[in-house]
Amino acid sequence: MTGLVGYLVTGLGIGAGFALVGSGLVVIYRVTRVVNFAQGALAVLAAMLTASLLSAGLPHGVAETLGVLAGAAAGLLVGVVAIGRPGTAPGASLIVTLGLGLLAYAVEILVWGDQPRSFPGLGGAVELAGARVQVHYLLIVAVTVPVFGCLALFFARTDLGKALSACASNPYAARVVGIDVRRMGLLSFALGGALGGLAGVLTTPVQQVTFDSDVALIVNGFAAAVLGGLTRPGVALAGGLLLGVAQTVVAGYGGGAYRLEVALVVLLAVMIAHAVRTPPAQEAAA
Amino acid sequence: MRAAWIAAGLLALAVPVLLPERHLAVYVLLALTATVTVGVSMLMGYAGQVSLGQASFYAIGAYAAGLLATHGLPPLLGLLAAPLVAAAAALLVGAPLLRLRGHHLAFATLAVQLILLGLLSRGEWAGGAIGLQGIPRFSAGGVQLRDDLGYAYLALAVLAVVMLVYRNVVVSRVGRALRAAATGEAAAAACGVPVGRYRLAVFALSAAFAGLAGGVYAFYLGYLSPGSFPVLLSIEFVVMAAVGGLGTVAGPLVGAGVITVLVQALTLLGTQPGMPGYAPAVLSYAVYGLVLVVAVLYLPRGIVPSVHSALRIPRGKS
Numbered sequence: 154m155t156g157l158v159g160y161l162v163t164g165l166g167i168g169a170g171f172a173l174v175g176s177g178l179v180v181i182y183r184v185t186r187v188v189n190f191a192q193g194a195l196a197v198l199a200a201m202l203t204a205s206l207l208s209a210g211l212p213h214g215v216a217e218t219l220g221v222l223a224g225a226a227a228g229l230l231v232g233v234v235a236i237g238r239p240g241t242a243p244g245a246s247l248i249v250t251l252g253l254g255l256l257a258y259a260v261e262i263l264v265w266g267d268q269p270r271s272f273p274g275l276g277g278a279v280e281l282a283g284a285r286v287q288v289h290y291l292l293i294v295a296v297t298v299p300v301f302g303c304l305a306l307f308f309a310r311t312d313l314g315k316a317l318s319a320c321a322s323n324p325y326a327a328r329v330v331g332i333d334v335r336r337m338g339l340l341s342f343a344l345g346g347a348l349g350g351l352a353g354v355l356t357t358p359v360q361q362v363t364f365d366s367d368v369a370l371i372v373n374g375f376a377a378a379v380l381g382g383l384t385r386p387g388v389a390l391a392g393g394l395l396l397g398v399a400q401t402v403v404a405g406y407g408g409g410a411y412r413l414e415v416a417l418v419v420l421l422a423v424m425i426a427h428a429v430r431t432p433p434a435q436e437a438a439a
Numbered sequence: 440m441r442a443a444w445i446a447a448g449l450l451a452l453a454v455p456v457l458l459p460e461r462h463l464a465v466y467v468l469l470a471l472t473a474t475v476t477v478g479v480s481m482l483m484g485y486a487g488q489v490s491l492g493q494a495s496f497y498a499i500g501a502y503a504a505g506l507l508a509t510h511g512l513p514p515l516l517g518l519l520a521a522p523l524v525a526a527a528a529a530l531l532v533g534a535p536l537l538r539l540r541g542h543h544l545a546f547a548t549l550a551v552q553l554i555l556l557g558l559l560s561r562g563e564w565a566g567g568a569i570g571l572q573g574i575p576r577f578s579a580g581g582v583q584l585r586d587d588l589g590y591a592y593l594a595l596a597v598l599a600v601v602m603l604v605y606r607n608v609v610v611s612r613v614g615r616a617l618r619a620a621a622t623g624e625a626a627a628a629a630c631g632v633p634v635g636r637y638r639l640a641v642f643a644l645s646a647a648f649a650g651l652a653g654g655v656y657a658f659y660l661g662y663l664s665p666g667s668f669p670v671l672l673s674i675e676f677v678v679m680a681a682v683g684g685l686g687t688v689a690g691p692l693v694g695a696g697v698i699t700v701l702v703q704a705l706t707l708l709g710t711q712p713g714m715p716g717y718a719p720a721v722l723s724y725a726v727y728g729l730v731l732v733v734a735v736l737y738l739p740r741g742i743v744p745s746v747h748s749a750l751r752i753p754r755g756k757s
Contacts, residue, residue, distance in 0.1 A: 188542040234736075238736055244489070244541055244542075245739065247489070247541075248735050249731070249732050251674065251677075252678075252727070252730075252735070253732060255724050255727045256724070256725060256729060256732070259720075259722075259724040262724070263717070266717065267720070368553075372549065372550065372553065413553060414553075414554055417550040417553055420546065424543050424546070425536070428538040428543070
């Protein structure tokens with residue numbers, strides 16, 4: 154029983170990371186209908202930069218903030234290339250972001266090498282219902298939940314958030330009322346980049362990061378986001394937390410090698426179940 | 440057009456003899472990569488689907504041939520089984536998966552490959568993460584292929600067979616139906632095209648191409664490991680197909696050729712004395728990434744169709 158509480162908290166921490174990557178995907182997909190395959194690479198980039206800044210002597214907080222901002226800037230850059238040319242179809246943009254993800258590998262190896270990196274987070278452990286839990290996992294959850302709250306408020310209450318949602322539901326009508334759809338798309342890429350960067354910065358102290366850990370991040374993030382049809386950040390949060398807990402429990406009870414497979418099977422099952430319920434013609438129109 | 444094909448064929452036959460022995464490996468791998476790319480190009484061009492897991496069928500073919508051969512069966516049987524096993528796997532996986540479209544299918548195929556790699560690296564029967572060793576050399580009718588020259592011609596023969604099949608699919612009634620389905624699925628279905636079944640058939644056929652190439656790969660290297668079939672390999676196939684031109688017969692060849700030569704040239708540059716150890720990796724990632732982005736944005740139809748229309752329509756008129 155005490156083991157279970159530990160797994161639960163650890164799983165929530167890991168799942169919060171997935172949820173952040175997934176929410177980045179959701180924010181970009183909602184507005185532009187593009188699935189940003191470079192989302193995992195953005196997290197890795199932000200994490201690596203933060204590690205470098207910390208070892209250069211910058212204090213905690215400043216380095217992390219700069220890392221997240223770098224994630225936003227890189228996200229904006231991805232957006233400029235992926236949707237900057239008028240008339241690029243979302244399918245083509247997916248392949249462009251795939252190419253940019255590969256390009257990010259080149260940059261990461263060039264700057265940071267191909268060895269795993271990490272940096273210290275919040276140290277220490279606490280007793281929770283008899284289980285020892287690293288404090289950093291609590292920090293991840295404590296940061297993620299308010300971020301999602303702000304995200305929900307942003308989309309529902311602010312003019313900018315409403316404009317972003319308008320682009321998602323009807324780009325033509327949005328343009329008619331004077332919303333610059335392309336600028337909103339780029340803004341969503343920057344916001345998505347910041348969320349991806351936040352995921353990388355938060356999870357690196359408990360999980361080392363290498364240049365190619367983006368595949369695991371993007372697959373888990375996509376699995377979290379696809380539960381809500383890639384459009385609902387709230388569902389992405391629930392999905393990410395569920396996925397994190399499921400993986401930790403599976404790992405804790407002896408299936409440690411099968412952690413990624415849990416996410417993959419969930420991903421396939423959810424997508425196929427969704428496709429069976431939606432006729433193809435309707436899907437094409439959506 | 441026919442003359443160009445004959446010239447290309449003669450060139451492909453002549454090159455292995457003229458090439459120095461140490462460059463033959465590149466030739467063999469290029470022919471095998473082109474074989475897989477033909478399948479990817481067909482899948483993307485005719486079924487309108489992006490597969491980020493084509494290397495899994497390459498791996499399935501290779502492991503099928505390798506396992507049969509290490510268990511004492513004749514290598515020829517292994518090579519023939521490779522495409523069949525890969526196609527059977529594709530039918531099994533494709534039946535539920537091909538309900539998905541676009542980015543969903545892309546992620547699903549990626550997931551399938553990651554699951555396969557996980558299974559292979561933990562499966563004792565497949566040699567685990569260390570890999571499958573001791574695959575005998577390829578032999579048929581008492582003749583054993585020992586040197587790279589033999590494998591160069593075997594790979595070339597496989598590529599020729601696959602191209603022939605591909606060309607016949609393209610010009611057939613099925614090919615036309617698939618093209619119709621790729622442009623307008625509902626319209627094609629309304630005209631009586633069994634879209635779902637055809638799409639599954641193309642998926643299986645592209646997997647068979649990859650499996651056949653994988654079989655040759657197994658006998659050529661004599662050693663297989665999960666690390667030989669990374670996700671990046673699947674992405675490379677997509678890059679080559681997209682760069683060459685989707686849905687054209689010559690496209691996969693041109694795409695695979697251009698990218699392979701480019702990467703080889705840069706690897707040569709990257710391994711020059713004085714270059715840092717990570718240079719080859721950085722250069723090849725950069726090439727794949729840049730070429731993919733530039734091709735999709737500025738040459739969306741690929742090299743071959745663009746050259747075609749440039750030759751037919753004089754400049755200034757278009």
